Amino acid sequence: MAELFQDLFQARTVEEARTIIGGHINIGGIEKVLLLESPGRRLAEDVRALDAVPGFDRSTMDGFAVKARDTFGASESLPAYLDVTGEVLMGREAVGNIGTGQAWRIPTGGMLPPGADAVVMVEYTEELDDRTIGVTRPVAPGDHVVRCGEDISPGARVLSAGQIIRPQDLGLLSSVGLTEVAVALPIRVGIISTGDEVIEPGCSPAPGQVRDINSYALYGQAAACGAKPCIYGIVRDSYELLLDKVRQALAECDIVLLSGGSSVGVRDVAHKVIDSLGFPGVLFHGISIKPGKPTVGAVVDGKPVFGLPGHPVSAMVVFELLVTPLLKYGIYRNNPLEFPVRARMTRNMRSAAGREDYLRVRLYKDEEIIVAEPILGKSGLISTMVQANGLARIPAEKEGVEAGEYVEVKLI
């Protein structure tokens, strides 16, 4: 019990937090959607091709379908003369057979006639009369031909469960004739703000009041991941009111985020509520990052509940690290391209060893090099996130970065 207590209050690394939460979650469902509704959705099952694509040998050039060996040795000074005995019509089956010494006209995309094994580009032919061409360059078997099944072979797994459907994947799904796909349901994210000082954006703040920033920033982040965010509004600093609201959100959503109140009082209430919801409950208090340390991670009956820091910058950083992967993939999974941009720091920045630092940076190009200029300012200032277009990660083992050093950045 003492050990458990200690574990709970020991700040976790991002990796540990992901592993701990990931070990308990079970969210999502599946639905079938039409092809045109599928872009950006996550595939729920592997996709296998039924047929070969293309379903026939196909010319990639305008020219003549030939037997390649009839062109061997051909040159401008000594063309290979072939009889033109047919023409491939676009979209039609090429019925017939090309014999030795024969050629058929063929358009790009046309079906190679039986007997042919290559295409001669029209640029390397000369038409002697309607029925005869001279070929001035040899072709090898397979030249200018896409083989039957060369794009996709029948039975092949062409897309994998869990991946997000990109534009090219849509093209692929179309090519294999799939007009419906099974995708994961969008993850429903319930967003609750807490704090007696927080008011709706449509209201005019009295002295001591501020408009709700976090609900909207988090809504935007969730929407950008293809999730279905829902704002549950602002709850006053009361255990009963907050418990009711969180229970409602948990019943209707897959993930619940609490944020907004930053005073010790509100935080205590939020922690108490999260603690009382169900099994396994709170899994850690605090992650060893800056900004974002005072984060509570919990799972209730398979659904993650996060108590996010009150400062908007901190809440957004924690969302990027702990919520974004879940919304995109439904699980935490290794993503080597999570921080894909390498940028050169414009100035020294200190950080404490033993914790990861996330710097707001403005990326721009300076003589072909992408540079990262840190945006300084308290983590309570949303304007610093607006000035930034990147989030740079300083690894826990470093005690800072120097001007000229490279950092890994995520675009925001």
Next chain:
Amino acid sequence: MAELFQDLFQARTVEEARTIIGGHINIGGIEKVLLLESPGRRLAEDVRALDAVPGFDRSTMDGFAVKARDTFGASESLPAYLDVTGEVLMGREAVGNIGTGQAWRIPTGGMLPPGADAVVMVEYTEELDDRTIGVTRPVAPGDHVVRCGEDISPGARVLSAGQIIRPQDLGLLSSVGLTEVAVALPIRVGIISTGDEVIEPGCSPAPGQVRDINSYALYGQAAACGAKPCIYGIVRDSYELLLDKVRQALAECDIVLLSGGSSVGVRDVAHKVIDSLGFPGVLFHGISIKPGKPTVGAVVDGKPVFGLPGHPVSAMVVFELLVTPLLKYGIYRNNPLEFPVRARMTRNMRSAAGREDYLRVRLYKDEEIIVAEPILGKSGLISTMVQANGLARIPAEKEGVEAGEYVEVKLI
């Protein structure tokens, strides 16, 4: 006239193509949307803050509001003793005044009472009794305080017309009390496939037929940019039919894309149709890139019309270069982060000088370095785009890249 003819048929660089098209386009409109409908949309006008954020000096810590000078010289061995004469309630105006030698309890986010200019963290105080604290560390004026207007000053331009509304921008809009914003209408993209061999994805291809890939891949690309794509279906190889369809798409959309047919015959018909639509008409034939060279660029009454290459990879590459920027920003504008990832090539790749090459690459991490493995294969194979997750640009002045060299990549 001869010069114009030559100009039209001279292959353009991507930059030239953007400049030429950009000089003639005039697309889009404006609508007002609610805050929660605005993420991902493009701001139609600058946003200025009416009020200061926060609207009052605000504590960033739980502790005591003080006059900083009352703490000067304080230490653990010689604390500064202050009378606790009040308490700031969260979300309430702090009415009253802090006199010399006095302190008020204040929560994180609370309003600094008149007379106070700093906050002492609770960790650096000791409570002697209900009415007296000892301060064990001095604070300077402004310590642990966000000043009125420090996040956003009243009247400041906080967001600029033309930018896309990101999650943090949503938070900012909320903080200044905007519940509606003027955004650009989503750009409507009409997509037309041509070719006698192309059939709908729901149909079973007879020999010689292939399912439509391009319409769907382009639809996905347009949707990913926040545009409103519309598929107009497959048009047979006929001038009249195609002209009718393109006219319909032009009447209903802001941009029209023709693609699919790759034979000379279909291309000729497509070019003839584009040429006959209106002023200024076709502006260039061909761009000096690979893949994607046989691209026709036109503008008709302010609306761009592109004749895209038939091969899916080529069509998608041209879309990324010439259509994506328009859909995102409504204009071509300089984007230094268009190819933001720097990756190390795993193998040599040749390219011809004088044309830009775009390589399909698979990015992955190899010992902390992002590497780019070229996906080889004909540009007619959609599966090569599916295997790729990046598009690497080889500048026109280079004759290839060597293994170990770095390239600039766009994630796809």
